[in-house]
Amino acid sequence: EADIYQTPRYLVIGTGKKITLECSQTMGHDKMYWYQQDPGMELHLIHYSYGVNSTEKGDLSSESTVSRIRTEHFPLTLESARPSHTSQYLCASSEVGGSTDTQYFGPGTRLTVL
Amino acid sequence: GESVGLHLPTLSVQEGDNSIINCAYSNSASDYFIWYKQESGKGPQFIIDIRSNMDKRQGQRVTVLLNKTVKHLSLQIAATQPGDSAVYFCAEKERFGQNFVFGPGTRLSVLP
Numbered sequence: 001e002a003d004i005y006q007t008p009r010y011l012v013i014g015t016g017k018k019i020t021l022e023c024s025q026t027m028g029h030d031k032m033y034w035y036q037q038d039p040g041m042e043l044h045l046i047h048y049s050y051g052v053n054s055t056e057k058g059d060l061s062s063e064s065t066v067s068r069i070r071t072e073h074f075p076l077t078l079e080s081a082r083p084s085h086t087s088q089y090l091c092a093s094s095e096v097g098g099s100t101d102t103q104y105f106g107p108g109t110r111l112t113v114l
Numbered sequence: 115g116e117s118v119g120l121h122l123p124t125l126s127v128q129e130g131d132n133s134i135i136n137c138a139y140s141n142s143a144s145d146y147f148i149w150y151k152q153e154s155g156k157g158p159q160f161i162i163d164i165r166s167n168m169d170k171r172q173g174q175r176v177t178v179l180l181n182k183t184v185k186h187l188s189l190q191i192a193a194t195q196p197g198d199s200a201v202y203f204c205a206e207k208e209r210f211g212q213n214f215v216f217g218p219g220t221r222l223s224v225l226p
Contacts, residue, residue, distance in 0.1 A: 006157075033213070040122050042203065043158070043216040058213070090157050101207060102148065103214065105157030 003027050006091050006106035013081055014114050021076045021109045023091030030096040032074040033103065036060060037088045049074055050096060081113045122201060124221040133191040135220045137204035140185060145209035149178060149189045152219070153200045161189070161202075191222075199224045 004025040013019055025032065030051040035043040035058075045058030049068040063085070064078050074093075078085055088110050092103040127133045139147075145166045150158035164171045164178045164187075171178050177190040187204050201221050205214040 004157075040201075040219075040221075042218045045213055048213060056212075059215075092157075101146065101214070102160050102163065105150075105159070107155070107157050 004091060004093055004104050004106040006089075006109050008109060009107060010110050010112075012112045012114065015080075015082055017081050019078050019081055019111070021089055021091075021111070023074045023076070023106055024072050025074075025093040025104070025106075026072060027093060027104065028071065029093035029104075030071065031094045032068070033092040033094075034058070034064075034066060034074070034076050035090040035092065036062065037090055037108075039088070043090065047076065081111075083113045086111060086113050122219050122221045124223060126223045126225055127194050128225050129194060129196060131194055133189075133194045133198070133222055135189045135191075135202050135222065137187040137189075137217045137220075138185060139187065139204070139206050139217070141206060141208065141215070142182075142185065143208045143211075144185075144206040145211075146207045147178070147180060147187050148205045148214070149176075149187075150203045150205060150216075151198075151200045152203065158203060194222075194224050196224050196226070198222060 007022045032049045034047040036046050037043045044060035046062040047066040049055050055066050088108050090108045091106040094103045148163045149161045152158045162173045162178050175192045179188045201219045203219045204217040207214045
């Protein structure tokens with residue numbers, strides 16, 4: 001079992017609200033990721049980070065933002081939630097420079113915007 | 115049998131039979147491949163990986179086969195059990211690539 005945690009697990013919120021999805025890992029991994037996954041669909045990378053103070057946009061355009069102030073935390077923020085943001089958000093982490101790039105995933109946050 | 119569902123292709127197998135889940139990739143520069151298992155309500159979980167200098171790798175009850183000529187990856191699960199029911203994703207990455215690209219996934223349904 002990977003030591004990567006996401007809160008909340010489920011969130012139902014109204015349009016226009018600001019939300020932050022938390023992700024933390026205790027493995028000391030430098031690289032962290034956020035993926036968006038619609039039900040029954042593949043994962044799309046929306047943000048990643050190589051380490052503290054590093055953030056990069058992924059392959060899928062997203063209105064969310066991320067920050068990496070501490071190695072273990074990689075929160076994702078939506079300034080103004082909309083129904084189109086309804087999805088599952090998965091956080092992952094991996095070593096940098098290790099023999100493999102295996103990503104370890106958290107359990108996900110299922111977000112519903114009404 | 116195998117069918118294409120609304121979102122995911124689905125593979126239904128009898129408990130105890132062997133399962134074969136396939137993944138086609140298009141990037142000839144892909145060097146590293148991983149199979150993930152995602153159970154309902156959970157994040158993907160690492161199953162097995164393989165590098166492009168190998169064509170077969172075995173784990174516990176699982177085998178991954180890589181055919182670089184036709185850009186095809188498969189996951190074989192021996193003696194499929196009800197706990198194997200999940201969605202299975204393949205992921206690929208180039209040698210010096212930044213990130214993985216995930217395939218569309220296959221839902222494995224184990225029948226009693």
